Amino acid sequence: MSDTTTLVLDDANIERLIELTDGAAALCYQCGVCTATCPWGMVRDEPLSVRTLIRQAQLGLQDGKIDLWLCTTCAQCEADCPRGVPIVEIMRSLRLLAWERAAGAVPAAVEKGLPSLLWSIYWNENPWSQPPSMRMSWAKNLLLPAFDPQEHEILLYIGCTSSYDPRAQKIARQLVRVLEAAGVRFGVLGEREPCCGEAALSVGHRPYFEEIARHTAQVLSASGAQEMVIISPHCYDVFVNHYPSATELNLPAPVHYTQHLSRLVEQDRLKFEHPLEIVCTYQDPCYLSRHNSEYEAPRRVLSAIPGLQLVEMERSRENALCCGGGGGRMWLDTPVEQRFSNLRIQDAKATGATTLATACPFCAVCLEDSARLAGPSSIQVLDLAEIAALALDHPAAQSE
Amino acid sequence: MSDSVLVIGGGIAGIQAALDLAEAGARVVMVEREGTIGGVMAVLDKNFPTLDCSICIEAPKMSEVGLHPNIEILSLAEVVSLEGTPSYAGRDGGFQVKIRQQARYVTDACTRCGECTTVCPVIMPNEYDSGMASRKAIFTPIPQSVPGAYRIDIDSCLNQPPNYLPCNHCSRVCPPKAIDFSMPPTTEIIRQVGSVILATGYSMLDPRRMAEFGYGKHPDILTALEFERLVNSAGPTGGEIIRPSNGEHPENILFVLCVGSRDQRFYRHCSRFCCMYSIKHAYQAIDHGVKQVDVLYMDVRAFGKGFDGFWQRTRAEGARFLRGRPSRIAADDGGSISVTYEDTERAQRVQDRYDMVVLANAVSPPEGLAALAGVLGIEMDEDGFIRSLETYGGLVATTRMGIYAAGCVSGPKDIPDSVAEGSGAAALALAHLSKRYWPETPDVEPIPGVETPRVGVFVCHCGSNIAGVIDVQRVVEYAHGLPNVVFASNQMFSCAGNTQQEIEEAIKRENITRVVVAACSPKTHESIFRGVLERAGLNPFLLEMSNIRNMDSWVHKHEKEAATQKAMDMVRMAVEKARRLVPLQVSHLPLTQTALVIGGGIAGMTAATALACQGFETHLVEKSPRLGGLLNELEHIAPHPDLLASQLVQAKIKQVAECGVQVHLDTTVETIGGVVGNFHTRLQNGTGSGFDLTAGAVVVATGSLPYQPVEFGYGMDPSVITNLELEKMLQEGRFSARQVTFVACVGSRQDIPGNEAARMGCSRYCCTSMISQAIRLRQMGASVRLLCKEVRTYSRQAEELYESAMRQGVQVFLYDSQSPPQHAITFTDGYAELYDHLLGVNLRIPTDLLVLVVGLRPPQDMLAEQLKLARSEDGFYMELHPKLGPVQTAVEGVYLAGTSQGAKDVRESMAQALAAAGKAGALMARGVIEKQPLTARLIPELCKGCMRCVKVCPFGAIEQIGLPGKDGSVLIHEAACMGCGTCAAECNFQAIEMPYFTREQILAQVDAALAERPEEKCLVFTCNWCSYAGADLAGIEKRQYPPSARIIRTMCSARFEEDFVTRAFENNAGAVLVTGCRLTETGSDCHYNYANRLTWKRFQHWQRKFERQGIVPERLQLRWISAAEGKEFAEKMTEMDEVVMKYKVNRDTSRQVDR
16 A cells, blocks of 8 residues: 555546536446456456546546557447446547647647547548548549439438548448439539548547537538438437537438438338348447447348348347447557457357448448458458448449 | 235235234235245245344244234235225224135145145246246145145146146045135135235346346356255255256356346346345355355445444455456356456456356346236335335335335335334234234133043044055054053044044043144144144143154155154154143233333334324333434435435424323433333433333333544544534534545444454444435535445435435545554545545545544443343344344343344334334233243242253243342243243253143153164154254155154253253163254354253253263264255254164174173
8 A cells, every 4th residue: 555656636627527527427336347348358468447547537637547549439338337427428528638638738648640630630621631632532433413402312421431441432332322223312512521520529629529510510501401321320420419409500310321221121112132142240330339229220221131141249239349440549550469350250250150241431441451361261341331232133233 | 993904915024014913913814926925035045144044934934824813814816906095993994905816726625745746747947946946737835835735827737728638637646635626717805904014025137138147148147046046955956056057066156246236227226135145145155165256246235233244254254255347247168157347456357267157136126016006006116116105104104094015115125124114014004903803712611531631642644645654553553552542543634624523523522631643743733733622622732743744654655664663653752742731721911001112212203103003001201301312413314305304303203292102201211120011110200200100011212322433533623523513514504614525434344442342333324324415515515525435325215315426526435344444544634545445546635524424332221231131242232033033122022123223224213113113012902911831830849049040041031039049039920931941951950840841741752752672763852943844844855764763842952951861861762863943153043042052052061971971972962953954854864873773783782792
């Protein structure tokens, strides 16, 4: 006891944290389930001690020893928390405090690489340091109409990752094929499509996120769209949970594309004529599943594909293992041996599936990386949109 | 006008309520959904912290309910409607209840022989073993079932449509033709009652709902109740802890607490008793030889008397207590179980393997409670338990007048709290009755010439249960030849209605004056045959039963000749005892129908009100000038959200006045003495004038004292105050601090320096009360920190209050639970400093007011000495039994209420006060004390005045008169005597006689047992409650053992005299075994207030003494056997038989050598 450090409680800090987190951390009774359930514990000797972070937040203590930036905001801890503590929210608040310190005298308070992420959004309107002029490069030779509220049922919101990341671009293209096959009348915003700001929020910079959101909300509401179909669950989540309320600005209602496809299947507009004789398992993306409780729509779409046999991994739905890409981790380096996605590939292979489906560009990128590392005999990672496209009755068109 | 009360639910709370009501002359209709009463307590193995055998202490109460003429049990029944209003004394009113009862399909002719079960082809999971063992479609839930008849689970019976190919295996073999498929499946029964007691108990969360805990996915992940059956010797594994997956013993076990409790996804409440039973399970696991036993906990809520000590002991035995909560429990590759958690004391993520995991799943409201509450027209709370009107009666009063709740139906609570509420509800229910009823004995022509023994022997076949093994005809012929036997015959079923008639007629015809029934167990059938004697005009105590079924034919199935020989011996023993029986009269002793309640705090006022409402003259004595006690110093009553102390006190004072309680303020008890029925007391009031009062019953409610701290410079430093002073500050608006730090457990949960004898436990009230204060201070804008060992918010809504305090920013810090606060915390220069276990750092907490949360200390008065009350280790008054006698004391007629018995909160004090009023009311209701004639009788001319009996009496029932020695003598207060016989065994001059178990009768039994081939026999002395019941159970379970045992029953093992043993060895007995209720370091199952401690002392002396006389210790043994240990009894008999054979062989050879 004598050699331990002594910390002094500071009421000002405590009140600031209570204000920032709306008192949410206070509720924690320190059972440690969060630390135990955190996926970092599976890949590192030193787990991410979520409980200690929350304890510090409770007490208004700021001690840089614990790596705030590891958290992927996957919310597994929230699912298991017996007290209902909004841990992800607290994590973001702690990160904001770190940004505040970084803006002051302690630049090291923020993980290297993250300031340039924000600068990229500032200069390029995307977090991928790509020129805004290249935003439609994903569409290649597709002819896509600009959204017209008179003509189109929905606005298709591509999002930055599917616009720029080579792997994710494929998802967007296949989704377009599926929508066309179902006869959906849709349009896009093209180069005018704004960034949703999720990257800024996930690394904790709420003030900047709010600035982005204000701008983006204006653009979207000016589009006149009633409904907006979104590819990335991350974009979907901020629109649903973090944007100014839809009624105020008349924002188009956000719909995840799997929800939309499910609806199309139900309405018999989308028909899978081409049987796919595959065994498939499904990775619940954190931001679609735990954050937004959408477990069924993607499964309904997959189940509608003739021949496809859907099997579940042992950890699925509320307990699905994160791919490791959320919470800003897409822009940070994770040592190869510490990637959750490696474990997830093993989980998927253990089911006997040949195809691992997901519905999130981050998942697709991370999981495919790990599948490649696992060797050639490994499992095939496909986005649900890509699988749906394969099941359309146009085998010849399946060029990719 | 009503004399009846409806009791819904036959668990321990309902049982207690029914017994107290019946005792007080109420008629009781008990409705039980299951096939037997007993509830959860009947399936538990041991009770914490005393490790009492659960069924051993509950079964006597169950059978008392079953036999009580005032109680009607409707099992397999549910209440379907209730109409009307409660009745009040002298006024019209009452409820009409409609009850739907399902058929048992087995009539009362059932003799529990079990033949049907053997042949029934349907195998179903046994609910009472949590499905881990099987039962048939016709079955008895547990061997001790009440009502006793078997039942058919018609839904699985093959005779039931659509299985219309009739099976009828059972009805074909049933000897008394007790199976009747033509019964209507359900019957509707209407009863009129004056009030209702709801005691439907609880259910438990299905842990399958918590997928991450793996229950249902690996066979070795068990619920606590399943583990309970696993360690029970009558359970599916015979008490072996084995892994259901592979039948092997586990090397290690993990116990997980708070499974679905304190969890906003399932139940926000604390389930209150899981901590303690898990500690008990850990203790038992170690006891069973499990090498590694771990417990994962968040706060150990060991708040009861002796609980902390039990926790300490369990740790000392080697159980590891780890602070944390699992995130995942799942099968691992090697067949064992992988558990992931964070050890929060070391901030380490741990992944460990266990062979077995036991989940303490949350207590939930009982299934179907919502519907029942609808029928009864009462409200439920947000968690689905019954809502209580706390100002009226703690948790006992529901939202509808005339309907009361007891036990877990109003929230989780353990056995003593449920028992207290059962008695308490009875006290309130009695106030609605306008008449009382006591059954009268039949008026018949007495049989003449009872002085002369003319013995009639009736030997029962019990179908083939007895006759299939024992040659009954030969036994009857043998009986004919025994002295004084004038009649002997055999009967197919002695207990059947027409056969009872036969016995009655034979008694009259043959002028029989002593009856021997050789059949089954007196424990189940003695009262039936006593009734037969009464109807025939014979004193009921002229009966002796010989248990040739449970203790002979059932346990020696394959040794027909030896069993027949044994039956002859047993009949001879019974005849020899019967010849010496004399008529005994139930006595009626005088009683003053006046109650004295000492102490005018919340407990005293509550008890006095309840007594006066039952119609008794009640005196309430308070030494201070005002009523209210400690509550006068409080503002709020936590955890109730808006109950003010003053409001409660005013409400109670009003009730006290309305009920006509005679209040004596500013009055003290100068002297108090006497015995039950007539306590004489001299009271002294403030003006100095005294007056005398005689009371039939006394309720001691003298409360406790707040601890006066010396820690943290209290008294010298003005920034250090107690929680009671804070309360005053708040009341007077003097509070101004900005940074307040509370220190919990000051004067609780610690040994006091310089007073090592005082082992203070948890003071119970303080955590919740502290949190309520903290919320108030927080709402005034202060920073509030709580420094605790653990947070023990165990009571109803208290955990929710704790949650709300945290949400509002009250901060909680844990300090070392092994250290007193002044060692773990320092307070200097405006900072409290401690090592925070959750962060692993020292913290300095800015503090301008340090609040010491003080514990409760035992009352400082002379009542204990004057009333001969015992005190427990911590100095509080000792209750009669920690589980089943929470308000009684070892002194009959003196009851405890409130904190004088031990620290408790306001609700618990009120519940206990009501219980004391219920008990005292039941005692006084009839105006006389009815006493069974089994109490000790003094033979004055033999008494030498040595006073040894005075010293050993466990109930203080023997009074010294005059000085010890030649002139002195003693007075046995019949009213206070419980009939154990400790005194008679202690007396060296044979000056005390135990009726029905006299020295002469027992010696005659010894002689009879050893008349032939004594060297082949083992004489076994058993006590009525445990070891005899254990022997009975061995029979029920058909556990075979050698036929060398000859069993003699007395009420208590402390009745056994040295002379009995001497006589046995003089008669050349092969061996002697002394048995009794279990006595362990932690407690005693003894039904006579630890009398078996004396048995143990005496036995050690005998063994040494007889060894000097050449009896090797192997031939004189002692073994504690509980009522649940049929298997252990049989094993011991086998062992004793080996001893007998060994020494018989030796003697044979030595005799040959002699020749």
